[in-house]
Amino acid sequence: MTKKLIIEHLNAWFGSVQALKDINLNIEENSVTAVIGPSGCGKTTFVRCLNRIHEVVDNARISGKVLLDGEDIYASTSDPVLVRRRIGMVFQKPNPFPTMSIFDNVAAGIRLNGIKKKNEIADAVERSIKMAALWDEVKDKLYKSATALSGGQQQRLCIARTIAVEPEVILMDEPASALDPISTAHIEELMQQIKDKYTIVIVTHNMQQAARVSDYTGFFLLGELIEFSKTPDMFTNPGDKRTEDYITGRFG
């Protein structure tokens, strides 16, 4: 196994509030890594540090290293725009661009990669939407506004949009928390189908979901990484008392 991301001594702040404290962990290539923990434990901040989106919030700071294929994405020579093209993100709330059609939402990312030919864009759009298991539902209304879709469809459209840029890593911040069970099942299935091509990091509130979809799990509490191990080990034999309390539902 190769280590796609190596996180070393990562700290993050909002103003004077420290949201992450000395996080160290490795993310394996072509695996699904789940990040769990109670609200406010820093799990969303953690994934937002992995694609340099944390820093766009006013007063937000970080220290430490995040190595992508061995290179620090926070090095002074590193361009956040290029980092974000290699590390895509799906947000908690479905956020397709409301001023664009379904087609243009997905094409927006493709055009960023410098592809200009119409048929190439159309092919890539179709491929991405198919990969997000949405094609049959939208193929007849590609030029309609993306806001006409249901929440679950919008979220799969956002996944298609992210895939279209051809990133290497996909970060998902509670991608199913606003969705009904059927849409959630769609998205979980989708993750299994695409993980041989991508490295996936998913934040989730839902421990069953973490157990179902992930290969590795990290448990965060109050900004610290309490435990990180293979998912089956974490759920059958937690190494830390606090992890055990959380996954058995004693708090959180």
Add this chain to the structure above:
Amino acid sequence: MKRRISDRLLKLISISFASIILILIIGIVYELIDGSMLSINRFGWRFLVTSTWDPVKNVFGAMPFIFGTMVSSIIALIIALPISMGIAIFLSELAPQKIRPSVSLMIEMLAAIPSIIYGLWGLFVMAPFLQIHVEPLLGKYLWFLPLFKGAPLGIGMLAGGLILSIMIIPTIASITRDILNTVPTLYKEAGLALGMTRWEVMSKIVFPHARSGVIGAIILGFGRALGETMAITMVIGNAPMISASLFSPSYTLASVIANEFSEAVSQLYISSLIELALLLFIISMIFNALARLLVRREKVLQ
């Protein structure tokens, strides 16, 4: 019982005060139409396309003033638009949170300066500067354009447009900033996460999202330029002529009314001035209504 009487009284008083506004507007429109009947009957629609303005022979036409008003406002818009957009983008997206309030305050203070002060500054500082430094340069290097022909006088169409542009920047910039602030962070972050640059986020996501509101802000600024009187009267040269050159003097609807009303002796002269006022009223109302419609629609959509 006592309480009900006081409530009724309050209602009655506030309704009557509010209706004063309505009565005032209707009264103004009525007076404008009534006052310009003489001129309307005498010149008809030709009033709009006649370029003679001759009080001695009693021939009046609005053409040079409509031209002066529209062109000076368009020049103002061309200059103010990019600057205002830059200010709005800076204030809503790029400036550190700490300095935003103070910069915003300064922009809004610009709008609070009385227009006579802009006029004085325009006449004594800006116009001589244009005459000595800017206009000779434009004439020297862009002589082939009809826009920059003629003697550099300082005061004239260019000075008028410039002073108006300074006056409408606060309007356009602050409304545009408010509109841009209504675009949810959600969509901006989605763009950034796709690997868009700040510029791409602005041009592909934020501006399309805020489009109609921004257009409204621009039209509102344009409306302000159309009706501005004092400052532009002091720098535009006040000569009823239609010239392609920005160096030559011009005249606006508002300026001619302000300048000539006190010296208008014949009934027809007065009536013609009132008809100019009616024209200005109609033009301003159309642009204002359009702008408010667009700005409001944007705010409702959020």
